[in-house]
Amino acid sequence: MAVNRGPAVIDCDIHNTVPSAQALFPYLSDYWREYITESSFKGPIDTAYPKGAPTSARPGSRPPNGDPPGSSLDLVREQALDAWGVEYGILNCAYAVDSLHNPDTAAAMASAVNDWQIAEWLEKEPRLRASIVVPSRQPEMAAREIDRVGDHPGFVQVFLPVRSEAPYGNRRYLPIFEAAVRHDLVVSLQFGGFPGNAPTGAGWPSYYIEEYVGMAQVFQTQVLNLIVEGVFDRFPTLRVALIEGGFTWLPSLMWRIDKDWKGLRREVPWNTKLPSEYIKERIRLSLQPLDAPPDPRHLLQIIDQIGSDDVLMFSTDYPHWHFDTPEEALPAGLPESTRRKILYENARAFYRL
Amino acid sequence: MAVNRGPAVIDCDIHNTVPSAQALFPYLSDYWREYITESSFKGPIDTAYPKGAPTSARPGSRPPNGDPPGSSLDLVREQALDAWGVEYGILNCAYAVDSLHNPDTAAAMASAVNDWQIAEWLEKEPRLRASIVVPSRQPEMAAREIDRVGDHPGFVQVFLPVRSEAPYGNRRYLPIFEAAVRHDLVVSLQFGGFPGNAPTGAGWPSYYIEEYVGMAQVFQTQVLNLIVEGVFDRFPTLRVALIEGGFTWLPSLMWRIDKDWKGLRREVPWNTKLPSEYIKERIRLSLQPLDAPPDPRHLLQIIDQIGSDDVLMFSTDYPHWHFDTPEEALPAGLPESTRRKILYENARAFYRL
Numbered sequence: 001m002a003v004n005r006g007p008a009v010i011d012c013d014i015h016n017t018v019p020s021a022q023a024l025f026p027y028l029s030d031y032w033r034e035y036i037t038e039s040s041f042k043g044p045i046d047t048a049y050p051k052g053a054p055t056s057a058r059p060g061s062r063p064p065n066g067d068p069p070g071s072s073l074d075l076v077r078e079q080a081l082d083a084w085g086v087e088y089g090i091l092n093c094a095y096a097v098d099s100l101h102n103p104d105t106a107a108a109m110a111s112a113v114n115d116w117q118i119a120e121w122l123e124k125e126p127r128l129r130a131s132i133v134v135p136s137r138q139p140e141m142a143a144r145e146i147d148r149v150g151d152h153p154g155f156v157q158v159f160l161p162v163r164s165e166a167p168y169g170n171r172r173y174l175p176i177f178e179a180a181v182r183h184d185l186v187v188s189l190q191f192g193g194f195p196g197n198a199p200t201g202a203g204w205p206s207y208y209i210e211e212y213v214g215m216a217q218v219f220q221t222q223v224l225n226l227i228v229e230g231v232f233d234r235f236p237t238l239r240v241a242l243i244e245g246g247f248t249w250l251p252s253l254m255w256r257i258d259k260d261w262k263g264l265r266r267e268v269p270w271n272t273k274l275p276s277e278y279i280k281e282r283i284r285l286s287l288q289p290l291d292a293p294p295d296p297r298h299l300l301q302i303i304d305q306i307g308s309d310d311v312l313m314f315s316t317d318y319p320h321w322h323f324d325t326p327e328e329a330l331p332a333g334l335p336e337s338t339r340r341k342i343l344y345e346n347a348r349a350f351y352r353l
Numbered sequence: 354m355a356v357n358r359g360p361a362v363i364d365c366d367i368h369n370t371v372p373s374a375q376a377l378f379p380y381l382s383d384y385w386r387e388y389i390t391e392s393s394f395k396g397p398i399d400t401a402y403p404k405g406a407p408t409s410a411r412p413g414s415r416p417p418n419g420d421p422p423g424s425s426l427d428l429v430r431e432q433a434l435d436a437w438g439v440e441y442g443i444l445n446c447a448y449a450v451d452s453l454h455n456p457d458t459a460a461a462m463a464s465a466v467n468d469w470q471i472a473e474w475l476e477k478e479p480r481l482r483a484s485i486v487v488p489s490r491q492p493e494m495a496a497r498e499i500d501r502v503g504d505h506p507g508f509v510q511v512f513l514p515v516r517s518e519a520p521y522g523n524r525r526y527l528p529i530f531e532a533a534v535r536h537d538l539v540v541s542l543q544f545g546g547f548p549g550n551a552p553t554g555a556g557w558p559s560y561y562i563e564e565y566v567g568m569a570q571v572f573q574t575q576v577l578n579l580i581v582e583g584v585f586d587r588f589p590t591l592r593v594a595l596i597e598g599g600f601t602w603l604p605s606l607m608w609r610i611d612k613d614w615k616g617l618r619r620e621v622p623w624n625t626k627l628p629s630e631y632i633k634e635r636i637r638l639s640l641q642p643l644d645a646p647p648d649p650r651h652l653l654q655i656i657d658q659i660g661s662d663d664v665l666m667f668s669t670d671y672p673h674w675h676f677d678t679p680e681e682a683l684p685a686g687l688p689e690s691t692r693r694k695i696l697y698e699n700a701r702a703f704y705r706l
Contacts, residue, residue, distance in 0.1 A: 249605040267561060
């Protein structure tokens with residue numbers, strides 16, 4: 001059932017799911033097809049979205065054939081694009097190539113996913129755009145993959161899992177940013193990742209809820225690091241999207257880093273302005289999942305505290321489950337101009353749509 | 354120069370500093386005195402407060418004899434206790450015993466620090482209270498140290514560095530919490546720590562500003578973990594203080610964990626109420642350093658968003674440098690009743706003073 005939302009909408013976070021390694025066979029070489037067929041390797045099996053967690057999939061998003069939620073273009077059209085009157089929907093395929101330690105396997109699987117995205121999503125549905133999946137543990141190989149497909153008009157960003165072996169401002173990752181800038185692509189940091197190191201600054205937690213809630217802290221680490229490493233100074237056209245990491249933590253982080261930067265900036269002399277300015281100019285955040293306070297007034301305060309209505313971009317995070325009705329998807333009580341920016345204009349400008 | 358602040362004040366964070374390993378010699382056995390004299394080991398040398406960082410020490414806090422800031426009782430009296438009209442000041446000695454990998458060395462140094470605190474601080478100045486330094490890597494030994502000195506009326510809490518090998522809700526740390534509860538002591542998580550693992554959820558950052566700003570994320574990890582591991586359910590009288598970790602991130606964390614707990618609580622069935630309720634009932638946070646927003650109105654919003662005026666406790670964080678004038682130390686525009694709670698009543702109730 002379509003929900004007529006009036007003016008057009010851009011959904012900056014729709015997850016398309018590779019149903020199985022076999023689905024990638026048309027895009028893999030004989031070598032890898034044979035490897036997958038004859039060995040016990042069937043593609044990456046890690047996922048940040050356990051099948052049984054209610055947040056992982058909204059009711060009704062599993063296709064009738066039993067394939068995973070997010071794997072059916074028809075359902076994406078019906079439940080995400082048509083339902084919201086979406087003009088552009090941006091696909092973020094969370095296929096966990098970063099969990100593969102064999103660099104050649106990771107590169108081959110990433111290329112196959114990207115070719116699969118072109119053939120089975122972008123070429124079939126003109127409303128869709130997509131993110132380039134890369135072997136992020138191997139920055140040089142990731143850059144080659146970005147160069148290989150980065151000029152395809154359907155790709156608008158690079159997909160990096162927010163969890164990583166080192167923060168992404170580390171110089172080892174420069175080739176990825178150089179390649180993204182070369183093709184004027186957004187670099188996105190996305191919920192999840194399998195780097196092998198602990199997901200907190202105090203070692204390994206015990207429960208999935210800690211990984212899920214705590215992912216917001218990993219986003220904060222990456223924002224801080226990208227700024228102070230000078231990545232935005234080095235690449236004046238670089239834009240970074242934070243997808244599925246929440247945003248109510250943003251004012252506190254901006255205040256803390258601005259204050260401490262005033263005392264410690266001699267460490268990072270390449271930063272020529274307040275850290276919060278880099279955030280407001282270069283970073284955008286997806287709206288859902290929304291760490292909604294019980295009092296809607298508090299959410300409006302947070303948006304006011306951010307100090308810009310340019311930074312939030314509407315997302316459903318389909319097929320993940322964060323709200324039951326369209327009315328819950330957007331903060332209540334927003335001024336109409338802010339609402340339009342969140343629903344459409346911010347993403348259009350950021351992704352150059 | 355004394356600043357008459359009117360009614361009494363409790364300063365819940367004053368750092369007393371061990372000037373050198375030699376200062377602990379009266380409290381060490383012959384074995385350890387000889388060990389320190391004859392080997393290159395001169396006590397832990399790690400510090401979360403680099404000598405050159407302007408945040409590490411306020412101007413004028415270094416004693417004339419060249420010893421480190423925080424090492425002189427006379428200066429603590431003059432610059433912290435008298436200046437603020439302090440009725441009780443709580444000492445937090447950040448001597449980095451947790452950086453020592455030899456368990457016996459760590460235990461010996463911790464005991465020496467506690468006996469030094471009794472003899473040279475608590476018995477000389479009746480306004481002072483103190484935190485028990487423990488070999489936190491060795492929970493059983495830490496519990497023994499808590500049992501050894503925990504009934505001394507000067508000790509009101511246990512000092513744990515917020516950075517740890519595993520989050521403190523991990524069952525390996527239960528002996529520490531059991532011992533603290535046995536002596537009705539607050540358990541405090543304090544800025545810093547040297548566990549050997551990375552201080553972020555995305556590996557090792559490059560700069561001190563990242564460790565400093567990012568410590569707020571480690572506090573968030575620990576709060577989340579203590580709740581979902583059921584530590585507060587297991588110990589109904591346990592109170593936890595978060596010292597020097599900021600607090601403007603608290604509303605966002607409460608919203609996020611409450612929301613996600615609703616979806617994922619079957620993982621942690623021992624939690625019998627909303628996670629934010631444990632925070633409001635059992636956790637208190639020190640006021641400084643204050644991640645102050647440029648707009649004072651936003652700070653009042655944060656305090657309102659927390660949903661309780663019981664959780665903040667005044668602190669100077671002496672001798673660390675976070676504000677220039679007493680007026681900057683407290684948020685402007687607080688209702689008088691909230692101001693009194695922050696300056697005095699919350700800490701008095703929490704520490705049973």
